[in-house]
Amino acid sequence: xxxxxxxxxxxxxxxxxxxxxxxxxxxxxxxxxxxxxxxxxxxxxxxxxxxxxxxxxxxxxxxxxxxxxxxxxxxxxxxxxxxxxxxxxxxxxxxxxxxxxxxxxxxxxxxxxxxxxxxxxxxxxxxxxxxxxxxxxxxxxxxxxxxxxxxxxxxxxxxxxxxxxxxxxxxxxxxxxxxxxxxxxxxxxxxxxxxxxxxxxxxxxxxxxxxxxxxxxxxxxxxxxxxxxxxxxxxxxxxxxxxxxxxxxxxxxxxxxxxxxxxxxxxxxxxxxxxxxxxxxxxxxxxxxxxxxxxxxxxxxxxxxxxxxxxxxxxxxxxxxxxxxxxxxxxxxxxxxxxxxxxxxxxxxxxxxxxxxxxxxxxxxxxxxxxxxxxxxxxxxxxxxxxxxxxxxxxxxxxxxxxxxxxxxxxxxxxxxxxxxxxxxxxxxxxxxxxxxxxxxxxxxxxxxxxxxxxxxxxxxxxxxxxxxxxxxxxxxxxxxxxxxxxxxxxxxxxxxxxxxxxxxxxxxxxxxxxxx
Ligand SMILES: [Zn+2]
Numbered sequence: 156x157x158x159x160x161x162x163x164x165x166x167x168x169x170x171x172x173x174x175x176x177x178x179x180x181x182x183x184x185x186x187x188x189x190x191x192x193x194x195x196x197x198x199x200x201x202x203x204x205x206x207x208x209x210x211x212x213x214x215x216x217x218x219x220x221x222x223x224x225x226x227x228x229x230x231x232x233x234x235x236x237x238x239x240x241x242x243x244x245x246x247x248x249x250x251x252x253x254x255x256x257x258x259x260x261x262x263x264x265x266x267x268x269x270x271x272x273x274x275x276x277x278x279x280x281x282x283x284x285x286x287x288x289x290x291x292x293x294x295x296x297x298x299x300x301x302x303x304x305x306x307x308x309x310x311x312x313x314x315x316x317x318x319x320x321x322x323x324x325x326x327x328x329x330x331x332x333x334x335x336x337x338x339x340x341x342x343x344x345x346x347x348x349x350x351x352x353x354x355x356x357x358x359x360x361x362x363x364x365x366x367x368x369x370x371x372x373x374x375x376x377x378x379x380x381x382x383x384x385x386x387x388x389x390x391x392x393x394x395x396x397x398x399x400x401x402x403x404x405x406x407x408x409x410x411x412x413x414x415x416x417x418x419x420x421x422x423x424x425x426x427x428x429x430x431x432x433x434x435x436x437x438x439x440x441x442x443x444x445x446x447x448x449x450x451x452x453x454x455x456x457x458x459x460x461x462x463x464x465x466x467x468x469x470x471x472x473x474x475x476x477x478x479x480x481x482x483x484x485x486x487x488x489x490x491x492x493x494x495x496x497x498x499x500x501x502x503x504x505x506x507x508x509x510x511x512x513x514x515x516x517x518x519x520x521x522x523x524x525x526x527x528x529x530x531x532x533x534x535x536x537x538x539x540x541x542x543x544x545x546x547x548x549x550x551x552x553x554x555x556x557x558x559x560x561x562x563x564x565x566x567x568x569x570x571x572x573x574x575x576x577x578x579x580x581x582x583x584x585x586x587x588x589x590x591x592x593x594x595x596x597x598x599x600x601x602x603x604x605x606x607x608x609x610x611x612x613x614x615x616x617x618x619x620x621x622x623x624x625x626x627x628x629x630x631x632x633x634x635x636x637x638x639x640x641x642x643x644x645x646x647x648x649x650x651x652x653x654x655x656x657x658x659x660x661x662x663x664x665x666x667x668x669x670x671x672x
Pocket of ligand 1: 568569570574575606607610
């Protein structure tokens with residue numbers, strides 16, 4: 156409310172507010188509860204404040220305004236009201252006011268603002284968790300394809316969307332106190348996720364005991380200080396469950412890969428400690444065995460090279476433990492590189508970019524290195540050439556040349572964001588093939604699209620629709636939301652201006668006298 160107040164002899168309209176009472180510690184948010192969290196409302200924050208009405212004219216005024224602002228943002232629960240207070244931060248006092256120690260005063264205002272914004276961010280993440288959990292319980296489509304819906308909406312990888320959903324379900328189901336702390340802005344999203352990760356393999360009862368033990372310490376702990384107490388609390392609360400926890404965790408073993416800048420990538424192996432020790436011991440021994448007198452590679456370099464050699468040997472022979480490797484699109488498993496013809500020629504870099512299917516851009520030099528041992532296939536980068544490969548409605552199984560064309564044209568699965576290389580996908584008729592019928596799609600380049608197993612199923616039975624248009628593949632989700640995956644550009648003209656060639660450094664001067672220091 157606004158009240159009239161006398162300040163320095165003048166009457167002024169001043170906003171007076173009483174910070175709302177902090178939520179009682181035991182009022183945890185529960186799924187399905189009718190009440191909203193106290194920080195969601197009521198909307199008692201002012202539309203505008205004294206700071207916008209009156210610019211301070213004296214040092215005292217400026218100091219009082221900033222003190223009031225700091226008091227408000229430090230005591231208001233995280234939520235819409237706090238966000239609005241932050242929008243109305245008073246301006247930095249001008250030098251003419253002569254505020255004492257202005258740098259220190261303003262730095263404190265900034266630190267308080269940073270803290271308050273951190274609480275608002277955590278609160279919004281808590282609100283998003285609640286939305287995800289509610290959507291997960293009420294999604295009208297097949298639950299299996301909800302991560303696809305979220306991934307498309309947020310422009311994130313489907314694995315990220317899956318993680319968000321799993322965490323949202325866990326927070327609102329197994330970890331209500333962690334969720335309440337996140338929603339109140341008391342702990343960050345990373346700390347909440349650490350609690351989820353740490354308690355994945357314990358019963359809900361033990362998870363909630365661990366929450367009670369650890370949660371009060373989390374607001375002021377750094378991330379390394381978060382993991383240890385969670386681990387210790389689990390051992391204390393569930394001393395007999397170690398083997399069961401290990402077996403549950405073992406069921407989640409897997410390999411993840413990430414593209415990194417500069418044509419690099421990371422492979423992460425999650426498995427039991429004995430497995431990791433065996434892999435490391437073998438690579439260390441292979442690294443030592445591969446060292447020669449003139450080898451200037453480091454031990455780590457040689458370990459990586461040994462692992463790569465091991466895997467490329469399997470790909471080259473097509474046999475593993477006397478078993479033939481299964482084929483992918485009638486070819487043995489392989490890596491696929493696409494590059495402009497001009498990039499095949501060695502020489503100074505021109506700005507040409509090559510693509511490693513399913514991973515991303517690499518330099519022409521890297522592409523030439525891979526192509527040196529591979530089969531080269533000439534591709535004409537003209538979408539019209541696809542019509543020449545139209546084999547009509549008489550054939551369902553695409554002929555090899557047609558399949559090759561589609562795989563090379565699209566490079567990856569046709570779902571936006573999915574990086575599954577096309578040669579590991581299934582070739583799908585965009586408009587279904589109906590043998591012997593006058594209607595139905597053709598087995599032609601224009602009607603074939605690569606879809607990984609998961610996204611092929613999303614289209615055939617998962618409620619998703621795929622249309623191929625002029626500009627790309629258009630996907631329509633079960634909620635009738637549409638997303639475009641533009642056609643893959645295999646070739647781009649090099650930049651108009653040739654890249655600047657770095658100057659060759661001059662040869663060092665052969666000066667026998669060291670410079671004076
Ligand atoms: Zn896919």
